[in-house]
Amino acid sequence: MATVVLLTFTGLGLGALYFLIASGLSLIFGLMDVLNFAHGALLSVGAYGTWWAASGHLPGAGTEGAGFALAVVFGTAVGTIAAVLLEVAVIRPLYTRPREQILATVGVGLAVPALLSAIWGADARPFPGPKALSGTFALLGAEVPLNRPVLIGVALVVLAALKLFLGRTRHGLVVRAGVEDRAMVTALGIDVRRAFTLVFAIGGAAAALGGALGGLYFGSVDPGQGTSLLIFAFVVVVTGGMGSLTGAAVASVAVGLVQQFANYYTTAGLGDVAVVVLLAALLLVRPRGLTGRLA
Amino acid sequence: MTTATQPRGRDRAADHPVAGRSERLRRATRWWPTLMLLVLFTLPYSALPLPGLLDGPIGSPGNLQLLALCLLFGGLATGYDLLLGRTGLLSFGHALYFAAGTYVTNTVMLEAGLPFAASALLGLLAGVVLSALLGAVSLRVSGIGFSMVTLAFAQAASILVQRDPGGVTGGEEGRAAPADRLPASLVGIEHTANLYWMALAYLVVALVVVQWAVRSPTGRVWEGIKENERRVEVLGLRPYGYKLVAFVLAGTLAALGGIVYLPLTGGATPQTTTSDFTLSLLVMVVLGGSGTRWGPMVGGILYTWADHRLGDLAGSGAVAGLPSVVRVPLSQPLFLLGALFVAVIYLLPGGVARLPARLRTARTARASRLAARREEAVPS
Numbered sequence: 239m240a241t242v243v244l245l246t247f248t249g250l251g252l253g254a255l256y257f258l259i260a261s262g263l264s265l266i267f268g269l270m271d272v273l274n275f276a277h278g279a280l281l282s283v284g285a286y287g288t289w290w291a292a293s294g295h296l297p298g299a300g301t302e303g304a305g306f307a308l309a310v311v312f313g314t315a316v317g318t319i320a321a322v323l324l325e326v327a328v329i330r331p332l333y334t335r336p337r338e339q340i341l342a343t344v345g346v347g348l349a350v351p352a353l354l355s356a357i358w359g360a361d362a363r364p365f366p367g368p369k370a371l372s373g374t375f376a377l378l379g380a381e382v383p384l385n386r387p388v389l390i391g392v393a394l395v396v397l398a399a400l401k402l403f404l405g406r407t408r409h410g411l412v413v414r415a416g417v418e419d420r421a422m423v424t425a426l427g428i429d430v431r432r433a434f435t436l437v438f439a440i441g442g443a444a445a446a447l448g449g450a451l452g453g454l455y456f457g458s459v460d461p462g463q464g465t466s467l468l469i470f471a472f473v474v475v476v477t478g479g480m481g482s483l484t485g486a487a488v489a490s491v492a493v494g495l496v497q498q499f500a501n502y503y504t505t506a507g508l509g510d511v512a513v514v515v516l517l518a519a520l521l522l523v524r525p526r527g528l529t530g531r532l533a
Numbered sequence: 534m535t536t537a538t539q540p541r542g543r544d545r546a547a548d549h550p551v552a553g554r555s556e557r558l559r560r561a562t563r564w565w566p567t568l569m570l571l572v573l574f575t576l577p578y579s580a581l582p583l584p585g586l587l588d589g590p591i592g593s594p595g596n597l598q599l600l601a602l603c604l605l606f607g608g609l610a611t612g613y614d615l616l617l618g619r620t621g622l623l624s625f626g627h628a629l630y631f632a633a634g635t636y637v638t639n640t641v642m643l644e645a646g647l648p649f650a651a652s653a654l655l656g657l658l659a660g661v662v663l664s665a666l667l668g669a670v671s672l673r674v675s676g677i678g679f680s681m682v683t684l685a686f687a688q689a690a691s692i693l694v695q696r697d698p699g700g701v702t703g704g705e706e707g708r709a710a711p712a713d714r715l716p717a718s719l720v721g722i723e724h725t726a727n728l729y730w731m732a733l734a735y736l737v738v739a740l741v742v743v744q745w746a747v748r749s750p751t752g753r754v755w756e757g758i759k760e761n762e763r764r765v766e767v768l769g770l771r772p773y774g775y776k777l778v779a780f781v782l783a784g785t786l787a788a789l790g791g792i793v794y795l796p797l798t799g800g801a802t803p804q805t806t807t808s809d810f811t812l813s814l815l816v817m818v819v820l821g822g823s824g825t826r827w828g829p830m831v832g833g834i835l836y837t838w839a840d841h842r843l844g845d846l847a848g849s850g851a852v853a854g855l856p857s858v859v860r861v862p863l864s865q866p867l868f869l870l871g872a873l874f875v876a877v878i879y880l881l882p883g884g885v886a887r888l889p890a891r892l893r894t895a896r897t898a899r900a901s902r903l904a905a906r907r908e909e910a911v912p913s
Contacts (some may be wrong), residue, residue: 273677330876335882340623340677341819344876346814349871356865426573470690472681482676505698513688518670521682 240380245498247377250306251386251455253494254393258448259471262441262479263398268417268481269335269430269437274533275343276324277445278468279350284446285459286364288313292366305369306408313441313450314387320357321442327434333431347465355461362460366454385454395489396444397413403440404483413437470510473517573733577599577726586838588845594725599841601725601732601797603834605790608732608739610817610833612786617815618824619752620779621759623680626667626687628810634791639801640701642714649715651818653792660788661781666681668780672773675762684808691806693782703709707802710795714870717798728797735793736830738787742827746782755779759824813840816874822886831885838872840866 259281266274290296292309300417327348332339374381404410415423416430423430445464452467453459474493478485493513500507546722555770577597580590587596609631616622636655641647647655671682697704703772712720716728752777757765765772795801804810819831843866862868876885 267677271677273680331879337623338878338882341815342875344815345871345874345878347871347873348809348816349811349868350851351870352865352867356861356868443556465808469684473685476681476685478679492786505696510692511689514685517682517685521670521678 239378239500241485242291243378243380245387245435246495247365247382247390248378249302249495249498250491250499251389251494253491254389254469254500255452255455256471256490256494257294257393257487258396258444258451260474260490261396261483262437262444264481264483264486265400265413265437265473266441266479267475269413269420270339272329272339272343274441275340276328276346276350277343277349277441278466279319280321280442280464281452281467282351282354282430282443282461282464283425284313284317284449284458285463286313286358286449287316288450288453289365289459301373302368304518305345311448314446317446317449318439318443321438321445322435324442325438328430329438331479332389343483347468351461351465358461360461362458363460367454367457367458385451388421389455392447395440396447396484400444400483402435405493409433437450441483459512469515471511477517477520554733570733570737573604574730575727575815577729585840592726594722596723599730599838600665601729602841603837604729604732604736604863605793605797606814606837607830607833608736609790610814610821610829611739611743611788612737612783612790613814614782614829615746615779615786617818618829619747619759620755620776621762622776622779623673623677623681624683624780624783625808625811625815626683627669627787627814628669628806628808629658629687630660630664630787631791631794631810632694632806633663634788635795635801635805636702636791638792638795639708641708642711643708644701646714649719649796652714656792657788658783660791661785664781664788667778668777668784672776672780684811687806687811688808690804691808694806695803702803703801703879705803705828707800707804709800715796732797735790738789740826740830742782742786746779751775751778752799768843780801813870816870816885820874820877820884822884825886828884828886832900835885836870838912840870844867 254388259277265276266272266277288309292306293313296309296312296338298322301419323348324343328342329339362503376382402410404414410427412423413436415428416433420430445519448467449459452463456463464517470493471490474486474489477493479488496516497513498510499509500512504512536847575677577592579592582590587599591597591600593732597785613624613627615784616624616627636656637659638649638652641652641655642649643784646654656865667683671686674682675763694702696703702708718724719731747755754765754770757768757770758772758775765775794805817832817836818829819832820831820836822828847861881888881891
């Protein structure tokens with residue numbers, strides 16, 4: 239029982255991380271038809287931003303309490319700015335060439351981790367988390383690390399906030415309508431392109447937050463972290479149905495849990511493969527993913 | 534083509550000296566691939582130094598190894614373009630089929646003790662079967678979904694290889710090829726020329742196969758699928774089967790490249806299974822010019838050369854003396870290549886292969902502008 243509880247929390251924590259990446263990815267893809275290969279790089283930027291601030295480079299920020307919160311805010315802000323820059327400088331000039339947009343994000347996705355490892359080295363750096371979050375708590379006989387429920391809580395808050403934003407605000411309405419039918423929204427005289435930047439900012443913020451919390455989850459930051467998480471986020475996005483936020487949430491929980499349980503009960507590494515096999519099986523049955531959205 | 538409409542003959546050429554010259558030029562350039570092949574074939578005998586481009590004479594084993602890698606990746610990029618540039622399929626899992634060729638051949642040699650030729654055949658077979666199976670599943674989704682699914686498959690394989698199931702793949706270190714199973718003519722530094730010729734042969738095979746396939750009736754359907762898949766369906770053809778043929782053919786070519794790669798680098802390394810490997814193929818194709826006959830090859834050669842030489846540049850004294858703002862990014866070849874890739878997408882749509890045509894149009898445009906200006910100047 240203790241193992242099951244621990245595995246469930248770890249799987250949900252990982253799923254929360256996947257959701258933070260996949261939500262932005264899914265929204266960006268749904269609205270703009272751009273598969274953002276630089277999304278993992280945004281996560282790395284957020285992780286390194288938080289790490290940089292928390293290790294004492296930013297005045298006021300630190301490893302404890304409010305200082306750590308400030309570091310996370312700083313990392314998220316840096317990631318958001320990077321995302322907006324990416325949209326304005328790289329994606330926007332290529333609006334008429336969708337294939338090239340993807341290729342350009344591939345280039346950025348290669349260059350940014352390389353730049354990070356050029357500045358701070360390719361090796362993993364220990365992530366200075368607050369002591370209050372490094373402990374464990376007992377639940378049904380299992381010692382669950384505290385950062386798991388924190389990750390899950392943050393992901394739930396992000397999900398709720400995104401749902402509220404999409405459902406209750408005017409900008410959210412434009413984004414939802416754009417995902418549904420971009421040409422029609424443009425025909426109605428609404429400048430969808432402003433929503434593009436907005437969606438990129440939201441996606442970048444979520445990914446950077448994921449990076450900051452991923453540092454807690456893994457206990458270290460390294461330049462390749464974002465890219466390896468990105469691939470499973472892709473699996474989540476395809477499984478959940480592209481452009482669907484709820485689908486992404488359900489799929490990230492499923493993927494995280496399957497991965498953890500299979501990794502524990504079979505040989506290590508098989509869980510990662512099992513996720514992909516499940517994806518293949520799902521595609522054979524329902525080529526459009528769980529929510530039935532058009533790929 | 535103007536050659537078909539113009540009557541041939543010496544007097545015609547004499548009437549129009551310019552047309553005659555261009556025709557002679559065209560006739561001469563028709564033979565340049567053969568000429569190029571001859572030059573490439575004789576390179577191991579050359580002791581010519583290419584300062585700046587290579588270290589020392591061309592024929593030295595180190596340089597031959599680099600050149601062989603360049604040619605190998607030229608061929609590999611040509612095969613990959615069968616998907617990207619000819620059929621319009623953006624696969625992110627091509628590394629898998631390359632690695633299948635390398636790993637299966639190596640593992641069969643190591644574990645079953647078969648000779649190289651038999652193992653290579655099995656490696657090729659593995660590439661065919663794997664690409665047919667996974668292609669059949671991934672092609673059920675189209676567009677970006679296809680890209681993601683191919684990526685997921687390749688990633689699963691990459692994880693599997695790095696976890697080293699049963700000590701078969703060698704994990705993160707990979708496994709060296711057994712020297713006693715390889716033919717003696719492919720082992721040892723004094724036989725680098727043979728490896729070079731093998732890579733050259735692979736490049737020629739890839740170019741010929743792709744060219745032949747693209748010109749076949751199936752190739753015409755691929756072109757149609759790339760332009761507009763719905764219209765191909767309306768014509769009564771099922772794109773799925775045609776796309777699968779392209780996928781399997783490209784996968785087979787990649788597996789063949791993997792087999793050539795094995796003796797060339799002396800072993801199987803997990804770096805060839807990663808998504809970065811596929812992305813580098815993508816960069817090569819786009820750099821050279823996707824959907825053109827020579828573009829992917831040129832891109833593959835340029836990229837591989839730059840990847841190796843930039844690493845040397847990063848370690849050289851000239852870079853070490855620079856201020857850190859410049860030095861730090863320069864120390865990462867991947868950063869330079871990524872930035873270069875983005876720059877090519879912006880500044881050079883169509884890649885290097887389109888460069889001559891772009892220069893020509895730019896020159897004619899300038900010439901006509903100049904002529905117009907001169908005409909304006911005359912009356913006044």
